[in-house]
Amino acid sequence: MSERKVKIRLGIDIGGTAIKAVALDSSLSILETYQTSSFAKQEGEEGVHRALKTVMERFQGFDVESAGIGCAGSVDHANGIVINSPNFAHWKNVGLRAWFTETFSVPCKIDNDANCAVVAEWKLGVARGYDYVVLLTLGTGVGGGLILAGEVYRGTHGAAAELGHFSIKADGKLCNCGNRGCFELYCSATTLRNQFPEHSAKQIIQRREQEPYKSAIASFIENLITGITSIANVFDPQLVVIGGGIMNGMGWALADIERSVKERAFPAIAKDIRVVSAEHANWAGALGAALL
């Protein structure tokens, strides 16, 4: 007699260096997580295809009912196409959903990784029960995700919520995206590492009581407050969720950030707004992908 396999939703997060996957059961509990060893980015699409095959082999003991894939960059969610991705310079309009569905005979949806992360926090994390949520992930760059009126907001081309790329300095540094003074140039892990290349962002934050790190972190936080206040005034959210590697070491700053945002934002917006830390950290992308 053949044994019946457990049905799962699989969530896959294609990062710059590895692929993470999460299996959820029908009650949305995590059954298993898996991370591939690093894959060769220069192999482009083929490298990713091979890594995805490894992921599917790993979960072959389950009945994969549906899959979701999160990927950095501009993703056309409706048509299942990765328009471009900062992790894969040569990718242009990659039909990732069609490839996945044909290869594994599993229905699949794809979305931007930060959209996946905000869905994870909204359905299974700190933003549960809220209808207006902004997520910022502070990592190598700054990613953004928006829940507006109880739905993921993707814009006309699926490319909305690039919250790392609104300008906070008109005459600021030139960004890879072509704009000047983008928020992420002043508020990402890269911002801190560029100032002190001998340390990781985590090490710099650990030295926050000593100069010159103290001043660098103070200016980082000031820029973060400037950005969040503008975002708050545009979207009038109930909750601003901050995630990304840097936040692990910066929980101490959240109360001050929230207080300053409340002082500077429009009074009606400031009244109830909260600035909180993300709950799902590094697995939010994969988790949210499973919920697509």
Ligand SMILES: [Zn+2]
């Ligand atoms: Zn930019």
